[in-house]
Amino acid sequence: MMSPFNIPRHTVHLFLCILIALLISFNKTKATPTFRYNQCPNTSSYTPKSTYESNLNKVFSSLSSDANNPNNNGFDYSKAGNTAPDIANGIYLCRGDLSNDDCQDCVATATKEAVQRCPNQKTAIIWYDECMLYYSNQTFTFSNVDQSVREIFYNTRTMTDTNHFKEVLEVVMNDIATLASSSESGRKFATRQADLSSFQRMYSLAQCTPDLSISTCNTCLRDAISNLPICCDGRLGAIVWFPSCYVRYELYQFYQLTTTAPPPPSPGREGKKGRKGKKISISTSVSAFIVIGLLGCFIHYQRRKARTKKEIQSLDLAGGRFDSDYNSGNLQGEKHVKLQDFASIKLDLIHGATKHFSEENKLGQGGFGPVYKGILPDGKEIAVKRLSRTSGQGLQEFKNEVTLIARLQHRNLVRLLGCCLEGNESLLIYEYMPNKSLDVFLFDSTKGAELDWKRRILIINGIARGILYLHEDSRLRIIHRDLKASNVLLDHEMNPKISDFGMARIFGGNQSEANTNRVVGTYGYMSPEYAMEGLFSVKSDVFSFGVLLLELISGKRNGGFYLYEHGYSLLTFAWKLWCEGQGLEMIDPLLVQSCVTVEALKCIHIGLLCVQENPADRPTMSSVVVMLESDTVTLPQPTRPAFSVGRLTLKSAQSLPNVNALSINEVTLSNVSPR
Structure with a gap:
C-alpha cells in the first residue's frame, strides 16, 4: 500500500516515530514520584490560615525552588518565623541519581501531598522512591544521626537459596555503606550491583543526608x-528508612545506572582509541534517540489502550509486598487472580470519605488492622479495612479476601465493593453495616434486649445458610476457619452477614479435609482436632457454628464462661443441663418473655450435635439447615462435647507470664473490636 506521494506507508510510520522521538528528547515527560509512606506524629496541630501555616508555606516555597540548585547536592534546609511556636522548619533529601529537575518535581509534589496526608499537623515526614520531605515546628539538629523515625518495607517473597543470597547481601551492604559515607561527590550516595547467578542480579543503594560526617553517615547506615x-531475612527486596539515611536492595533496577561510575580505563589505553571511543559514544547516543522514539510510540499506544481500563497500581510497587497476580496454593484448579478483575478505588477518594482515617471514623480494630467508616461523595456509606504495617497475618488475610470474597455472592455474606493499592496502603472497601457486629448486641446486658427470640432465630438461620453456601452451594468449597460472633455483621434490618475471609481455605474436587502447621482462629470457637492437630474440614466450621448457636441462646461467651459457672465452659455447662433435663436454664434471661420453649430446646439440641468431639458425629451444614427449618425431623442424641477447647485450654493459658504469649500460632484469645 503506497501513500499519495508514492512513499511506503511503513516508511511514513517510521518517519513519524522518529519525529516523535525528537519531540520526546526536547519535551521530556515528567514522571510522577512514587509515594511510599508518610508519618504524622500528631504531636501538635495548627489552625488553617494561622501564622504557622503561613510560615510553613514559605518553607515549602523555598525548598521547592532550591531543589533545582545543583550546588545543594539534593539536600537543603529552610526556616521561616522567629517566634515559637510558629517557627516552621523543613528539609528535603533527593535520591542521589536524580537530575535537578526531577528532584524539584519530587519536592514540589511532597510539599503538596504532605499537608493532604497529614492535615493541620505541625510535624510530618513523607517518603517517595525519589525523595524525602520532613518538616516540624522543632529545630533540626544537623551533623547528628536522626533515628527518631524508622520505617521498613520488604517484599514478602523469599529466595530459594537463602544462604547464598544472605552472603552476597552482607558483602554488598558492607561495601555500599563504606562507599556512600566516604563519597567524594558530596551527596553521601552510592549504588552497587552484584550477580546472584548467571541470570539474576541484585541492585542496592545507600544514602545519607550530606550534613553527616563520614563516621556519622557510616554509623547511620550500619544501624x-x-x-x-x-x-527481611532472605526477602527479595527491602528498604530501611531513617530521616538521616536509608538503604535499599532489590532484584530489579530501581535507580539510574548511569550514575554508577564506570571502571577506570587501563593505563596506556587512551590516545586514539579513547578519541574513537568518544565518536562511538556520540553515534550511540544518536541511535539511542531513535530507539527511544520507537519505544515512545509503543508506550504512547499502550497508554491509550490503558485509559479505557480501571486504574490500579501494582502491589509489587506498593511497598514491594506482593505481586499484582496472586496465585494461591489454596486455589486449587483456579486460574491466576488478577487485580484488574476487581474495582479499584482511588486513595484520595478514601481519604475524603474517612477524613484521612480520623479517630472519630474508626469502627474497630482487628488482626488485619483498623476498620473505618466512610461516606463517598454520592452519599454511599462504606467500611474501609486498612492493613496495619504491624499485622503479623494481614498480608495473607488481604490476599485471601481480595481473591476469595469478591467471587462470592450471597445475602448472608458481606459484600466487597473494591480495593485500593496506592503507595504503601492496602485497603479493602466493604458495604457498611450500620449495626456493627453480632457480639456488640449479644453480650451486652442492655443491647441484648434488642435481640428478641424472633430476631435471634432469623440470625441463626441466616448464619447457617451463609455457611451452607460456602460449603456446598458456591462454585468453590470454602472453609471459613474463623466463624465467631464478632465476624458476623448486622445490616440495617439486623440481617446477619458473615465477614472476615482472611483465614479461609478453599477445597478442590473431592477434598474433604486438610492439615496445617499454621493454626489460625480463636480459641473457644475452634474444633479440638484443629486446635490440637491442625486438622480442619467443613466439620470445623460446623463446630464453630454450634458454639455460636449456644451463645445466641444463652447470651454468654464460650471463651471465659467458666469464670461465671463454677469452672464449666459454655459447652460443658450446656451438656450438664441437657443431661439433667434442665435445658431451659440455658436460655438467656432476656428471652424469657419472647422465647418459644420448644424452638429454644431444639436449638440447644442442634448446638450440642454440632460441638461433638468426633467430627464424624457432627452433622453437615445442609443437615443443620433442615433441622432448624423443619418441625418434623427427628434429631439424634448428642454425645459429650469437646472439653479440650474450653476451660482447660484457657486455664493453662492463664499460667503464662506474659499476655503476649497468648497469640502463639497466630491464635488469639481476645475478642476483635466490632466494625
Whole structure:
C-alpha cells in the first residue's frame, strides 16, 4: 500500500516515530514520584490560615525552588518565623541519581501531598522512591544521626537459596555503606550491583543526608543495615528508612545506572582509541534517540489502550509486598487472580470519605488492622479495612479476601465493593453495616434486649445458610476457619452477614479435609482436632457454628464462661443441663418473655450435635439447615462435647507470664473490636 506521494506507508510510520522521538528528547515527560509512606506524629496541630501555616508555606516555597540548585547536592534546609511556636522548619533529601529537575518535581509534589496526608499537623515526614520531605515546628539538629523515625518495607517473597543470597547481601551492604559515607561527590550516595547467578542480579543503594560526617553517615547506615536480618531475612527486596539515611536492595533496577561510575580505563589505553571511543559514544547516543522514539510510540499506544481500563497500581510497587497476580496454593484448579478483575478505588477518594482515617471514623480494630467508616461523595456509606504495617497475618488475610470474597455472592455474606493499592496502603472497601457486629448486641446486658427470640432465630438461620453456601452451594468449597460472633455483621434490618475471609481455605474436587502447621482462629470457637492437630474440614466450621448457636441462646461467651459457672465452659455447662433435663436454664434471661420453649430446646439440641468431639458425629451444614427449618425431623442424641477447647485450654493459658504469649500460632484469645 503506497501513500499519495508514492512513499511506503511503513516508511511514513517510521518517519513519524522518529519525529516523535525528537519531540520526546526536547519535551521530556515528567514522571510522577512514587509515594511510599508518610508519618504524622500528631504531636501538635495548627489552625488553617494561622501564622504557622503561613510560615510553613514559605518553607515549602523555598525548598521547592532550591531543589533545582545543583550546588545543594539534593539536600537543603529552610526556616521561616522567629517566634515559637510558629517557627516552621523543613528539609528535603533527593535520591542521589536524580537530575535537578526531577528532584524539584519530587519536592514540589511532597510539599503538596504532605499537608493532604497529614492535615493541620505541625510535624510530618513523607517518603517517595525519589525523595524525602520532613518538616516540624522543632529545630533540626544537623551533623547528628536522626533515628527518631524508622520505617521498613520488604517484599514478602523469599529466595530459594537463602544462604547464598544472605552472603552476597552482607558483602554488598558492607561495601555500599563504606562507599556512600566516604563519597567524594558530596551527596553521601552510592549504588552497587552484584550477580546472584548467571541470570539474576541484585541492585542496592545507600544514602545519607550530606550534613553527616563520614563516621556519622557510616554509623547511620550500619544501624539501618542491622535491621535487615531481623525484618527481611532472605526477602527479595527491602528498604530501611531513617530521616538521616536509608538503604535499599532489590532484584530489579530501581535507580539510574548511569550514575554508577564506570571502571577506570587501563593505563596506556587512551590516545586514539579513547578519541574513537568518544565518536562511538556520540553515534550511540544518536541511535539511542531513535530507539527511544520507537519505544515512545509503543508506550504512547499502550497508554491509550490503558485509559479505557480501571486504574490500579501494582502491589509489587506498593511497598514491594506482593505481586499484582496472586496465585494461591489454596486455589486449587483456579486460574491466576488478577487485580484488574476487581474495582479499584482511588486513595484520595478514601481519604475524603474517612477524613484521612480520623479517630472519630474508626469502627474497630482487628488482626488485619483498623476498620473505618466512610461516606463517598454520592452519599454511599462504606467500611474501609486498612492493613496495619504491624499485622503479623494481614498480608495473607488481604490476599485471601481480595481473591476469595469478591467471587462470592450471597445475602448472608458481606459484600466487597473494591480495593485500593496506592503507595504503601492496602485497603479493602466493604458495604457498611450500620449495626456493627453480632457480639456488640449479644453480650451486652442492655443491647441484648434488642435481640428478641424472633430476631435471634432469623440470625441463626441466616448464619447457617451463609455457611451452607460456602460449603456446598458456591462454585468453590470454602472453609471459613474463623466463624465467631464478632465476624458476623448486622445490616440495617439486623440481617446477619458473615465477614472476615482472611483465614479461609478453599477445597478442590473431592477434598474433604486438610492439615496445617499454621493454626489460625480463636480459641473457644475452634474444633479440638484443629486446635490440637491442625486438622480442619467443613466439620470445623460446623463446630464453630454450634458454639455460636449456644451463645445466641444463652447470651454468654464460650471463651471465659467458666469464670461465671463454677469452672464449666459454655459447652460443658450446656451438656450438664441437657443431661439433667434442665435445658431451659440455658436460655438467656432476656428471652424469657419472647422465647418459644420448644424452638429454644431444639436449638440447644442442634448446638450440642454440632460441638461433638468426633467430627464424624457432627452433622453437615445442609443437615443443620433442615433441622432448624423443619418441625418434623427427628434429631439424634448428642454425645459429650469437646472439653479440650474450653476451660482447660484457657486455664493453662492463664499460667503464662506474659499476655503476649497468648497469640502463639497466630491464635488469639481476645475478642476483635466490632466494625
